[in-house]
Amino acid sequence: MVRFVHTADWQLGMSRHFLDTDAQARFTAARMDAVRRIGTLAEAQRCDFVVVCGDVFESNHLSRQIVLRSLEAMAAVPVPVFLLPGNHDPLDASSVFRSEPFRTHRPPNVHVLVGAEPIEVVPGVALVGAPWRSKRPGSDLVAAAVAELPADGTLRVVAGHGAVDVMSPDRTDPARVALGSVEAALADGRVHFVALGDRHSRTDVGGSGRVWYSGTPEPTDFDEVDPGLALVVELDAGSCDVTTHRVGTWHFVEHRTELVDGAAVTQLGRWFESLPDKERTAVRLSLIGTLGLEDHSALLELLDHQAQLLASVQRWAKRSDLVVLPSDDDLGRLDLHGFAARACDELVSMAAAGGEPGAVAADALALLHRLATGRAA
Amino acid sequence: MRLHRLSLRSYRGVASCDLTFAEHGITVVEGDNEAGKSSAAEALHLLLEYRDDSSHRRVQAVKPLHHDAGAEVEAELSADGLRFTYRKRWHRDHSTQLRITGPRPEVVTGRAAHDRVRELLAQSVDLELWRALSAPQGAALERPELRDHPSVVAALDQAAGGALGTPGESDLVERASSEAGRWATPLGRPKAPLVDLRRRAADADRSVAEHQAAIEALDADVTWCADLERRVADLAPRSEALALAASVAAAEAVEVRERHAEVENLAVAARLAASEAVVAGTGVAGRAALVAGVEAAEAATLLAGRAVDAADRAAEVSAAELSDAVAAAAAAAGEAEAAAAAAAATEAVHLELRRAAATAQVASQLAELESALGVVGRLRADIARDEQALAANPSSPDALAAVQEAHDEALKAEAAAAAARPTVRLEALRHLDVLLDGEPEAIGAGATTDHVVADRLVIELSEHVRVTVAAGAAAGVLEARHRQARQVLVDRCERLGVDDLQHARLLEDERRALVTRLSSQRAGLGDALGGRQVGDLVHLVDQARQELAATGSPAPGPAPTAEALEAARARWEDACQRSRLACRASDRAADQAAVAEGSARRLRQAQEHADAGLAVARGDLRQRLDRLGAARASTPDAALVDAAAAATVHARVADGAWREAAAQVDDGELQRALQTAQRAAVERDGAARALAELREDLAGIRSRLQLQGEGGLHERLAEARRLATAVAAELRSAEERAAASALLLATLTRHRDEAARAYGAPMRAELERLGALVFGDDFAVELDDELRISRRILGGDPVPWSELSVGAREQLSVLSRLAAAVIVSADGGVPVVFDDVLGFTDPGRLERMAAAFADAAGRCQIIVLTCEPSRYRHLARATTLSLARPRGVPARQAG
Structure with missing residues (x-):
C-alpha cells in the first residue's frame, strides 16, 4: 500500500490582468503558500510522496525570482515531490525545468518526470510519467506511457496531463487522453491509479474510481468547479481510497443580479458584505435591469467602495444589461422647466432607445443629474 | 416702479428744483441748458445707489457750487405695492430717510433706510434694466443690450411660454461647457488628458503586442529547436550510413585500380623489350657507320693537303703587287704637300692687301665724322643764343x-x-x-x-x-x-615794355626775325646729324679712332688699287687649284696601295684556312680510327649481329603477354569505380556538414532559449496586459465622460438657442409694432443674440445697423428702449428716461415718433428731458414741466 498526494496545475507565477498590483502580489504569494500547505498535508496524512500532474509553472518564461521562490516552497515539503511537465511548462528547449536556476537550485526532494520510464518511488511502487515535450503533442502521451507496461505485480501510478477524450469536445486534438486505454491498463493490472492534471476542477473520471483530476490547489478563474483542493490517495492493488483536502484560500465569485430600484442596490450591498476573505476574493458581476440616476449613483458608490475591499470587482459587460434612465423622482429633483427640461427629455428618449447612442445619452443624463444637483464627479 | 416726484436741493448748480411726474403717460421736462434736466436724471440714480456717506467720485461731483451745503435729493416712488418717499443728503449733515406712506406707514432712517430700499427694489425692480433703458445725453445712438437683464428675459420667456426655465438652467450650460472643456476644445479636438490617455493606451497595447511577439518568437524558436532536434535525429544515422557506403566504394576503387596497374606493368615490360630489340639493331648499324666514317675522313685529308699548296702560291704573287703599290702612293703624297705650300703663300699676300684697303676706309670715315661734329657744335651754340634772345622778347x-x-x-x-x-x-x-x-x-x-x-x-x-x-x-x-x-x-605798352606803338612794332619784327633764323639753324643741325643724336656722332668718332688705332699703324698708308687686289686674288686661286689636283692624285695612289694590301691580307687568310682545314681533317681521321678500334676491341662485329637477333625474339614474347592481360580488363571500369567512390564521399561529407550545421544551430538556439527563458517574459507580458487593461478602462471611462459631456453640452446649447430664438420673438414683435408707426407697415427688424437690432428691413430690403443713418439709428434705439419698457411693464416695469434725444430726427419722423411714444406711454412711464420742447409738440397728452434757469446763468448760454 502506498499513500501520496495527487495535485496539479499549481501554475506558479500566474498573473491575472484584472488584479491590481497589490492584489496580484497577494495572488502570487498565495500560490506559493499553497505548495507549503500541500507539504503540511502530506506530512499530516503520512504520505510517501507528492505528484504534481503538470502545469507546475504558469509558463516556461518566468523570472528567476519566481522560479527560486517556487523551489524554496517545494523544499519545505517533507516528502519527495515529482513534477510532471504539462502544456504550460513543456519539457521543450526553453523548459523551465532545464533552466539554470532550476537545475542549480533544485532541492533534493524535487524530481522532474522527464520520461516514461517507471521510477520506483517506494519499494514495489513505481511512478510512470507522461511528460509533455511540446505545447502541441501529436499523440496520446498517457496511452504511449502505459502501452508497454507489464502486469508484473508492481503497483504503478501514472502521472498524466491533458483532456480526457470523454470530456473534451475537441475531437481533432491528437493529445487527448483515451480513457479506454487507461481503463484497459487498469483492468489488466498494468497500472493502478491514473493521476491527471489540466482540468482545474476536481473530477473523478470514468467509473473505475482510479482516474482523477485533482484540480488546482488555488483557484485561478471564475468558471472552475470546486477548485482549491488536493487529493490524498491511499492505494494498493485491490483498493483505492481518494480523499479531498482544501488547501486554497482564494475565491473567484460570479454574481448575477437584477437591479430595478434602490432596494436592489441595497440588497447587492448586503451580498457584498457577506463575502468572506474579501482581500482574496475576485468578483465578476452580471447586472441587468433599469436604474434611475439616483440609484445608479448609489450603485457606483457601492462598487467603488467594494473595489477598495476586494481583490477585484468586475462588471461582466457581455452578461450585463443595465439601463440607466432618470426616474420621475430624479427629474423632480432636477427642477428643470425651461430649455434644460427639454434637453433632458431628448436625452431620456435617446437613452430609452438603447444601443451605443443610448448609452452615451444615459451617461449624459447622469452628468446632467450631477451638475444640476451639485454633486462631485 | 413708478417715479412720482423728484426734488433736488443744493445739487451741483441747482439750488432747488421740484418735479412732479405723471404717473402714467409721458412727462416732458423742458428747460434751457444748465437748468438741471440731466442733474435730475442723474440724481435718481445717486439716490438709489449710493449711501449718504459715500465718497464715490460721482457723489463728490454733485457738491453744490459756491456755497457750503450738502446736496439733497428726495424722490417719491412706488414699487411692489408700496409708495414711499426716499430722501438723502450727502456731503454735510448727511442723512437718509425712508418714509413709506402706504399701504402701511413707516419711517426708516440711516443705513437701515438705504438697505431697506435696496432690498425692496431688488425684489421688484430690475435696476440694471432701468439703467439700460435710460438714455442719457449722447447715448441714444447706442443700442441697449437687453439680453442679460432678468426682467426682460423673464418677460420674454413668459411671452415665449417659459422656454428659459429657472435661472439655474442657464448656469447648467456653463457647467456642462466646463465639464466638456475638460476633455475637448470647443471645436471638438481632444484635450491633453484625453490625448494623454489615448497615447498611454496605445503605448500599453504596443507593449502587450511587443511582449506577445517576443513570446511568439520564443515559441517559434522552441518549435524550431524541436525541429532541429528531429532533423539531427533523422540525419545522424543517414550520415553514418553514407560514411560506410563511401568507405566501401573507396575499397572497391582501390581493388580495380590495382588490377589496372598490373596490366599497365605488362605494357611497360613489352615496351621495354621492344626498345631493347631496337637498341640491338642500332648497335649493328652503328658499327657499319663507324667503318664508313673512317673511309670518308681519309678522303677529306687528301683534299685538304691539295688546298694548302694552292694557297701558298697565290700569297707569293700578292706580296709582290703590294710592294709596288706602296711606293707609288708615297710619291704622290710628296707632290700634294708641295702644291699645298704654294697655295698658302699666295693666300697670305692676298689677305695683306685686303687689310690695307680696310684701314684706309676707316680713316676716311673718321675725317667725315669729325667735320660733321664741328658743324653741329657751332649750330647748337647759335641756336642757344637765339633762343635766349627770343625768350627775352615779350612780343607776340x-x-x-x-x-x-x-x-x-x-x-x-x-x-x-x-x-x-x-x-x-x-x-x-x-x-x-x-x-x-x-x-x-x-x-x-x-x-x-x-x-x-x-x-x-x-x-x-x-x-x-x-x-x-x-x-x-x-x-x-x-x-x-x-x-x-x-x-x-x-598800360598795354608798359606790359609789353615799349613806349608806343612804333616801338611795339619794332619789337615784334625782331621776334619774327629770331623765329625765322632759329628754324633755319635747326634744319641745318638736323642735316648735320643725319638723323642721329650728338652722342651717337661722338660715339662713332670714338669707335673709328679705336679701329684705326687697332690696325697698329699710326699713319695708314695709301689704299692698294683694285687691280693689285684682283691680281693677288687670281694668283691665290690658281695655287689652290693646283694643290687640289695633287691631293686627288695622292688619294688615288693611296687607294690602290690599300686594295693591294687587302688582297694580300685575304690571300694570307685563305692560306691560314687551308692549313687549319688540313689539321682538322687529320684530327677527325685520327678520332674515327680510335673509336672503331675501341668498338671492335669491346665487341666484335659478329657478336653484335647475334645479340640483335635474340632481342627481337624477346620483344615479340613480351608484347604477346601484355595484349593477353589487357584483353581481360574493361577500360571504363576504373573510371566508374572512382566516380562512385567520389560520389559516395561527397554525399558523406555533405551529410556530415549538414549534421554539423544542425548541431551548431541547435546549440545556438538552446543557448538563446535558455537566456530568454529566464528573462521573465511571461510576467512582463502579464504586467503589460494588466497595465493595458487598467489604462483601457481609464480611457473608456474618460471617453464615455467626454462623449457624455459633449452630448449634454450640445443638447443643452441647442435647446437654449432654440429658446433664445423663441423668446426673442416677442421683443421683435413689439419692436416691429412700434416701428410700424414710424417707418410704415413694411417695417421689420432682425435681432442678434443680445436682442439688439442687427438689421432693419423696409419693403423687404435689409440694411445692416452699421449702414443706417445716424437719425435712423437714434430712432431705432429709442424704439428698442420703448419696446423693452413695454414688455416688462406687465410686471411693474421701470420708468424710461430720455435725455435730449431725437436731435437727429427730421420733423416728419418726429411726428411719427410721437405716435410711438404715445403708444408706449399707454403701458409704461416715460420721462423726456429736453431743451427743445418743439421736438415733442406732437405729444398731445404729455405732461409738461418747465425748469427755470438757475440764477446767474444767462438765458442763451450754451449747455
Missing part, C-alpha cells in the same frame, strides 16, 4: 594787335574830345593884358586868340572882370573817355 602778334587796338581807340577818343571842347576866342580891340588861368597873357589890339577849354578856363580881364568858361557835361564825358583810352594804351 596778339600783344601787338592789342597795342594797335588801344592806340586806335585813343586816337578816336581824342578826336571826339577835341571836337567837343569849347573854344574861347579873345579879340582885343585894344591891347589887352589878361590872366588866363592865372597866367598873364597880352593880346595886342586887333589880335585874336583862340583858347580851347578842356575843363574850365578863368579869364581875368582886370581886377573888375573874371570870366570863367567851363566845358559842358558832354565834353567832360568825352574827355574822360579820352583819358581812359589813353590810359589803356599806356
Whole structure:
C-alpha cells in the first residue's frame, strides 16, 4: 500500500490582468503558500510522496525570482515531490525545468518526470510519467506511457496531463487522453491509479474510481468547479481510497443580479458584505435591469467602495444589461422647466432607445443629474 | 416702479428744483441748458445707489457750487405695492430717510433706510434694466443690450411660454461647457488628458503586442529547436550510413585500380623489350657507320693537303703587287704637300692687301665724322643764343594787335574830345593884358586868340572882370573817355615794355626775325646729324679712332688699287687649284696601295684556312680510327649481329603477354569505380556538414532559449496586459465622460438657442409694432443674440445697423428702449428716461415718433428731458414741466 498526494496545475507565477498590483502580489504569494500547505498535508496524512500532474509553472518564461521562490516552497515539503511537465511548462528547449536556476537550485526532494520510464518511488511502487515535450503533442502521451507496461505485480501510478477524450469536445486534438486505454491498463493490472492534471476542477473520471483530476490547489478563474483542493490517495492493488483536502484560500465569485430600484442596490450591498476573505476574493458581476440616476449613483458608490475591499470587482459587460434612465423622482429633483427640461427629455428618449447612442445619452443624463444637483464627479 | 416726484436741493448748480411726474403717460421736462434736466436724471440714480456717506467720485461731483451745503435729493416712488418717499443728503449733515406712506406707514432712517430700499427694489425692480433703458445725453445712438437683464428675459420667456426655465438652467450650460472643456476644445479636438490617455493606451497595447511577439518568437524558436532536434535525429544515422557506403566504394576503387596497374606493368615490360630489340639493331648499324666514317675522313685529308699548296702560291704573287703599290702612293703624297705650300703663300699676300684697303676706309670715315661734329657744335651754340634772345622778347602778334587796338581807340577818343571842347576866342580891340588861368597873357589890339577849354578856363580881364568858361557835361564825358583810352594804351605798352606803338612794332619784327633764323639753324643741325643724336656722332668718332688705332699703324698708308687686289686674288686661286689636283692624285695612289694590301691580307687568310682545314681533317681521321678500334676491341662485329637477333625474339614474347592481360580488363571500369567512390564521399561529407550545421544551430538556439527563458517574459507580458487593461478602462471611462459631456453640452446649447430664438420673438414683435408707426407697415427688424437690432428691413430690403443713418439709428434705439419698457411693464416695469434725444430726427419722423411714444406711454412711464420742447409738440397728452434757469446763468448760454 502506498499513500501520496495527487495535485496539479499549481501554475506558479500566474498573473491575472484584472488584479491590481497589490492584489496580484497577494495572488502570487498565495500560490506559493499553497505548495507549503500541500507539504503540511502530506506530512499530516503520512504520505510517501507528492505528484504534481503538470502545469507546475504558469509558463516556461518566468523570472528567476519566481522560479527560486517556487523551489524554496517545494523544499519545505517533507516528502519527495515529482513534477510532471504539462502544456504550460513543456519539457521543450526553453523548459523551465532545464533552466539554470532550476537545475542549480533544485532541492533534493524535487524530481522532474522527464520520461516514461517507471521510477520506483517506494519499494514495489513505481511512478510512470507522461511528460509533455511540446505545447502541441501529436499523440496520446498517457496511452504511449502505459502501452508497454507489464502486469508484473508492481503497483504503478501514472502521472498524466491533458483532456480526457470523454470530456473534451475537441475531437481533432491528437493529445487527448483515451480513457479506454487507461481503463484497459487498469483492468489488466498494468497500472493502478491514473493521476491527471489540466482540468482545474476536481473530477473523478470514468467509473473505475482510479482516474482523477485533482484540480488546482488555488483557484485561478471564475468558471472552475470546486477548485482549491488536493487529493490524498491511499492505494494498493485491490483498493483505492481518494480523499479531498482544501488547501486554497482564494475565491473567484460570479454574481448575477437584477437591479430595478434602490432596494436592489441595497440588497447587492448586503451580498457584498457577506463575502468572506474579501482581500482574496475576485468578483465578476452580471447586472441587468433599469436604474434611475439616483440609484445608479448609489450603485457606483457601492462598487467603488467594494473595489477598495476586494481583490477585484468586475462588471461582466457581455452578461450585463443595465439601463440607466432618470426616474420621475430624479427629474423632480432636477427642477428643470425651461430649455434644460427639454434637453433632458431628448436625452431620456435617446437613452430609452438603447444601443451605443443610448448609452452615451444615459451617461449624459447622469452628468446632467450631477451638475444640476451639485454633486462631485 | 413708478417715479412720482423728484426734488433736488443744493445739487451741483441747482439750488432747488421740484418735479412732479405723471404717473402714467409721458412727462416732458423742458428747460434751457444748465437748468438741471440731466442733474435730475442723474440724481435718481445717486439716490438709489449710493449711501449718504459715500465718497464715490460721482457723489463728490454733485457738491453744490459756491456755497457750503450738502446736496439733497428726495424722490417719491412706488414699487411692489408700496409708495414711499426716499430722501438723502450727502456731503454735510448727511442723512437718509425712508418714509413709506402706504399701504402701511413707516419711517426708516440711516443705513437701515438705504438697505431697506435696496432690498425692496431688488425684489421688484430690475435696476440694471432701468439703467439700460435710460438714455442719457449722447447715448441714444447706442443700442441697449437687453439680453442679460432678468426682467426682460423673464418677460420674454413668459411671452415665449417659459422656454428659459429657472435661472439655474442657464448656469447648467456653463457647467456642462466646463465639464466638456475638460476633455475637448470647443471645436471638438481632444484635450491633453484625453490625448494623454489615448497615447498611454496605445503605448500599453504596443507593449502587450511587443511582449506577445517576443513570446511568439520564443515559441517559434522552441518549435524550431524541436525541429532541429528531429532533423539531427533523422540525419545522424543517414550520415553514418553514407560514411560506410563511401568507405566501401573507396575499397572497391582501390581493388580495380590495382588490377589496372598490373596490366599497365605488362605494357611497360613489352615496351621495354621492344626498345631493347631496337637498341640491338642500332648497335649493328652503328658499327657499319663507324667503318664508313673512317673511309670518308681519309678522303677529306687528301683534299685538304691539295688546298694548302694552292694557297701558298697565290700569297707569293700578292706580296709582290703590294710592294709596288706602296711606293707609288708615297710619291704622290710628296707632290700634294708641295702644291699645298704654294697655295698658302699666295693666300697670305692676298689677305695683306685686303687689310690695307680696310684701314684706309676707316680713316676716311673718321675725317667725315669729325667735320660733321664741328658743324653741329657751332649750330647748337647759335641756336642757344637765339633762343635766349627770343625768350627775352615779350612780343607776340596778339600783344601787338592789342597795342594797335588801344592806340586806335585813343586816337578816336581824342578826336571826339577835341571836337567837343569849347573854344574861347579873345579879340582885343585894344591891347589887352589878361590872366588866363592865372597866367598873364597880352593880346595886342586887333589880335585874336583862340583858347580851347578842356575843363574850365578863368579869364581875368582886370581886377573888375573874371570870366570863367567851363566845358559842358558832354565834353567832360568825352574827355574822360579820352583819358581812359589813353590810359589803356599806356598800360598795354608798359606790359609789353615799349613806349608806343612804333616801338611795339619794332619789337615784334625782331621776334619774327629770331623765329625765322632759329628754324633755319635747326634744319641745318638736323642735316648735320643725319638723323642721329650728338652722342651717337661722338660715339662713332670714338669707335673709328679705336679701329684705326687697332690696325697698329699710326699713319695708314695709301689704299692698294683694285687691280693689285684682283691680281693677288687670281694668283691665290690658281695655287689652290693646283694643290687640289695633287691631293686627288695622292688619294688615288693611296687607294690602290690599300686594295693591294687587302688582297694580300685575304690571300694570307685563305692560306691560314687551308692549313687549319688540313689539321682538322687529320684530327677527325685520327678520332674515327680510335673509336672503331675501341668498338671492335669491346665487341666484335659478329657478336653484335647475334645479340640483335635474340632481342627481337624477346620483344615479340613480351608484347604477346601484355595484349593477353589487357584483353581481360574493361577500360571504363576504373573510371566508374572512382566516380562512385567520389560520389559516395561527397554525399558523406555533405551529410556530415549538414549534421554539423544542425548541431551548431541547435546549440545556438538552446543557448538563446535558455537566456530568454529566464528573462521573465511571461510576467512582463502579464504586467503589460494588466497595465493595458487598467489604462483601457481609464480611457473608456474618460471617453464615455467626454462623449457624455459633449452630448449634454450640445443638447443643452441647442435647446437654449432654440429658446433664445423663441423668446426673442416677442421683443421683435413689439419692436416691429412700434416701428410700424414710424417707418410704415413694411417695417421689420432682425435681432442678434443680445436682442439688439442687427438689421432693419423696409419693403423687404435689409440694411445692416452699421449702414443706417445716424437719425435712423437714434430712432431705432429709442424704439428698442420703448419696446423693452413695454414688455416688462406687465410686471411693474421701470420708468424710461430720455435725455435730449431725437436731435437727429427730421420733423416728419418726429411726428411719427410721437405716435410711438404715445403708444408706449399707454403701458409704461416715460420721462423726456429736453431743451427743445418743439421736438415733442406732437405729444398731445404729455405732461409738461418747465425748469427755470438757475440764477446767474444767462438765458442763451450754451449747455
